[in-house]
Amino acid sequence: MKVVETIGAMKRVRLELTEPVGFVPTMGYLHEGHLALVRQARAENPSVVVSIFINPTQFGPKEDFDKYPRDPEHDLALLEKEKTDIVFMPSEVKIYPPQFSSWVEVRKVTERLEGASRPGHFRGVTTVVAKLFNIVQPTKAYFGQKDAQQLVVIKKMVADLNMNLEIVTIPTVREPNGMAMSSRNAYLNPEQRQAATVLYKAISLAQRLWLRGGRDAEHMRQEMITLMKKEPLASIDYVSVADAKTLDELDTINPPALVSLAVKIGKTRLIDNVVLE
Numbered sequence: 001m002k003v004v005e006t007i008g009a010m011k012r013v014r015l016e017l018t019e020p021v022g023f024v025p026t027m028g029y030l031h032e033g034h035l036a037l038v039r040q041a042r043a044e045n046p047s048v049v050v051s052i053f054i055n056p057t058q059f060g061p062k063e064d065f066d067k068y069p070r071d072p073e074h075d076l077a078l079l080e081k082e083k084t085d086i087v088f089m090p091s092e093v094k095i096y097p098p099q100f101s102s103w104v105e106v107r108k109v110t111e112r113l114e115g116a117s118r119p120g121h122f123r124g125v126t127t128v129v130a131k132l133f134n135i136v137q138p139t140k141a142y143f144g145q146k147d148a149q150q151l152v153v154i155k156k157m158v159a160d161l162n163m164n165l166e167i168v169t170i171p172t173v174r175e176p177n178g179m180a181m182s183s184r185n186a187y188l189n190p191e192q193r194q195a196a197t198v199l200y201k202a203i204s205l206a207q208r209l210w211l212r213g214g215r216d217a218e219h220m221r222q223e224m225i226t227l228m229k230k231e232p233l234a235s236i237d238y239v240s241v242a243d244a245k246t247l248d249e250l251d252t253i254n255p256p257a258l259v260s261l262a263v264k265i266g267k268t269r270l271i272d273n274v275v276l277e
């Protein structure tokens, strides 16, 4: 496994890789969710590149950029075990030099849900992901379903800008108690971890309603809200039942529909989702 820290070095090692190249962009502090992406990339490609870069432009001024968990040594040990070929770990100034002034912005699908709650977030995500795609030149890039809106936005960017790669979606990896794996779970104390299972309970309820024939989106939202309000540590940001491609809220549920939610447990904001098909 080679660790490269500059864009020039990444482009040079890229020339030596056997095609096709699988790419997993991450912000580090790796968990089983990330490793599922790396394993899929490993299974489908002779060459695997993983990036570790905590992207400052996707964090709002009051968000957790400064305290976002970091453990590069542990990350590298995990990636070595998964037989990663290249780890790209650029510094902030390499990605955003002082004269940097270009942004990639996807409209419409970025305006609701996470986009509404976190202004500027997706502009940061699409800009860094476009830069990483340009630097790494992958054949396929792997993203987790956990960040459902991010996937919709990145697929739209790739289609709209005719980027020459395939986006592969990997199902959400969950802890034994149902919680979606996330680097931000590290912020939770044991009592909050227990409270955080309310997100999974809510999306499981939505899934059950759907399987029993429930097609009324507002009824589904209200049932999920009622369930989550019973958890005193949870404060709901949004509950959405939307078209899985356009992210427009639905009245009547037509598959595929994305049921997604954002909930704060203490100061930690968590998201989760399920696709109704």
Ligand code: PAF
Residues within 6 Å of the ligand: 025, 026, 027, 053, 055, 058, 125, 128, 129, 147, 150
């Ligand atoms: O999903 C993430 O970890 C980040 O948003 C990504 C795609 C690595 C861009 O910084």
